[in-house]
Amino acid sequence: MSALLAIDLGTESARVAVYSADGAELALSQSGYATSFPRPGWAEQNPEDWWRAVVTATRAALTEAGSPPVAGVAVATTASTVAVLDEAGRPLRPALLWMDSRASAESALTAASDHPVLRYAGGSDAVEWLVPKAMWLARHQPDVYRAAAHITEAVDYLVWRLTGEWTGSRMNAVCKWNYDPRGAGLPDDLYADLGVPDLRDKLPGRIVPVGDPVAPVQAGARDELGLTGGAVVSAGGIDAHLSLLAVGGARAGRVSVVCGTSTAFVTEIDEPVYPPTVWGPYPDALNTGRWLVEGGQVTSGSVLTWAGEQLLGRPRAELPGLIKEAAALPPGAHGLMVLDYFMGNRTPLRDPRLRGAVLGLTLGSRPEEVYRAAVEGVAYGTRQVLDSFVDGGVPVDEVFVSGGIRHNPLWLRTTADVLGRPLLLAAEGNLTLRACAVTAATGAGQAASLAEAAAGFAPRVTVVEPDSSHRAAFERGYEDYRAATEATRAIAHRLSAPDRHTG
Numbered sequence: 001m002s003a004l005l006a007i008d009l010g011t012e013s014a015r016v017a018v019y020s021a022d023g024a025e026l027a028l029s030q031s032g033y034a035t036s037f038p039r040p041g042w043a044e045q046n047p048e049d050w051w052r053a054v055v056t057a058t059r060a061a062l063t064e065a066g067s068p069p070v071a072g073v074a075v076a077t078t079a080s081t082v083a084v085l086d087e088a089g090r091p092l093r094p095a096l097l098w099m100d101s102r103a104s105a106e107s108a109l110t111a112a113s114d115h116p117v118l119r120y121a122g123g124s125d126a127v128e129w130l131v132p133k134a135m136w137l138a139r140h141q142p143d144v145y146r147a148a149a150h151i152t153e154a155v156d157y158l159v160w161r162l163t164g165e166w167t168g169s170r171m172n173a174v175c176k177w178n179y180d181p182r183g184a185g186l187p188d189d190l191y192a193d194l195g196v197p198d199l200r201d202k203l204p205g206r207i208v209p210v211g212d213p214v215a216p217v218q219a220g221a222r223d224e225l226g227l228t229g230g231a232v233v234s235a236g237g238i239d240a241h242l243s244l245l246a247v248g249g250a251r252a253g254r255v256s257v258v259c260g261t262s263t264a265f266v267t268e269i270d271e272p273v274y275p276p277t278v279w280g281p282y283p284d285a286l287n288t289g290r291w292l293v294e295g296g297q298v299t300s301g302s303v304l305t306w307a308g309e310q311l312l313g314r315p316r317a318e319l320p321g322l323i324k325e326a327a328a329l330p331p332g333a334h335g336l337m338v339l340d341y342f343m344g345n346r347t348p349l350r351d352p353r354l355r356g357a358v359l360g361l362t363l364g365s366r367p368e369e370v371y372r373a374a375v376e377g378v379a380y381g382t383r384q385v386l387d388s389f390v391d392g393g394v395p396v397d398e399v400f401v402s403g404g405i406r407h408n409p410l411w412l413r414t415t416a417d418v419l420g421r422p423l424l425l426a427a428e429g430n431l432t433l434r435a436c437a438v439t440a441a442t443g444a445g446q447a448a449s450l451a452e453a454a455a456g457f458a459p460r461v462t463v464v465e466p467d468s469s470h471r472a473a474f475e476r477g478y479e480d481y482r483a484a485t486e487a488t489r490a491i492a493h494r495l496s497a498p499d500r501h502t503g
Contacts, residue, residue, distance in 0.1 A: 001020060002069050002070065003065065004072050004440040005231070007058070007075045008430060009077035011261045017437070029060035046091065055224050072233075074235075078098040083095045084096075096133050104344075104352045120178075122275070131196070152168070153172045155172060168208070171292075173186075175238065181284045210234075213233070214234060240432070256402070259300060259301060261300070265294065268286060273394060275391070279346075280293040295346065295348070298341070304408065307370060322371055327372075338376070339377055353496040376474070379417075379418035399423055401464075406425060426461055438450065
């Protein structure tokens with residue numbers, strides 16, 4: 001029986017899974033790569049490392065699965081991790097990782113534009129997105145920008161490595177390049193106004209909807225990966241956004257919250273609304289005829305890793321003990337507040353120059369108190385995003401959670417308590433991989449539509465109910481979190497000023 005190959009390029013590693021046609025996971029493997037941080041707010045990776053990791057993980061997964069023939073392949077990656085390549089596809093410089101916030105001035109320029117396509121992005125492009133990053137390159141590394149034949153998302157780079165075709169995921173194009181699928185397509189006039197009039201020439205020319213076939217895997221890549229079978233590559237997209245396909249399909253009021261290094265919030269709505277506190281609504285980004293809405297925390301699980309391993313110096317093997325000690329403390333009783341803006345804020349504040357903070361420290365503060373405060377701060381950030389959805393007219397009826405949060409019981413429990421609503425915890429560890437299988441099945445002709453394939457890949461869930469006895473403490477904490485955000489904004493902006501870290 002033919003299998004499906006799902007590839008998920010994350011922040012730290014490539015994860016590859018092999019699925020049967022009926023949705024059973026046959027094998028899973030991963031391979032990591034390094035990130036460099038040349039300056040505060042900068043984050044870079046080598047695209048060649050991505051491909052090496054994909055090859056390593058794919059060969060291992062296929063071997064574990066018994067080397068079945070592969071009918072379909074799909075790729076998801078972090079969004080707006082941007083590769084800069086020459087005509088032959090060789091990197092001209094390190095890729096700018098999604099969390100790289102160097103293009104804050106360029107992001108601000110997009111906010112000053114009145115171009116109508118920006119209403120699909122809440123009025124401006126975020127600092128993470130491809131267009132501000134291209135603008136930064138054109139302004140600060142003009143020789144590299146001029147030499148670049150391809151400025152492309154990580155997902156499109158991997159599709160090229162697989163197929164030899166330069167194509168763009170319609171999801172990434174709509175959500176990150178200001179592509180208008182219902183109007184002019186790529187907005188040349190906006191790019192010209194922003195100082196990158198030739199950007200269209202550097203982007204993939206063919207834009208493909210999610211789930212549509214791109215091309216079969218080319219011979220060289222088949223040999224490297226150890227693939228047999230037809231292996232048609234389908235258009236994938238953004239890791240968290242695709243997760244809606246793995247919770248039974250998108251419908252109004254259903255929100256997928258993917259909690260990992262960062263936290264992404266995605267949902268689809270039937271009719272557009274335009275609050276400035278969300279990203280979107282994006283037309284036809286996932287399902288044609290519907291509107292996708294996005295929110296996000298730039299740092300969430302990464303804050304907890306930093307608190308446990310870097311600040312408190314606990315080896316990773318000792319973190320379960322620290323989590324258990326922190327969970328034994330009463331909510332909010334430690335007198336501490338952690339702000340989760342270590343790399344800025346995505347939504348609803350859309351402020352890349354906010355910074356993290358630990359407030360209330362005394363000489364008596366204990367490690368478990370600091371860690372618990374960090375967990376609560378991340379949970380307050382999650383509530384801030386979902387509150388902005390509801391306040392902006394985006395319904396939130398079901399909240400599916402997945403990702404690294406499932407391995408941290410304190411984070412999971414605290415999030416339910418801070419939100420004051422039940423969470424539907426997906427039993428599967430990686431909904432993005434399952435969503436890639438849905439996409440691959442559709443493109444390979446094993447399902448008539450994304451909706452049909454998604455229904456067959458719906459996950460098992462566990463309901464995590466909130467503890468009502470913690471409500472008062474967390475309401476006070478959330479009020480303090482929002483007040484502390486405003487109180488520290490000006491100093492955060494001064495500390496993160498670009499000229500502070502030059503010379």
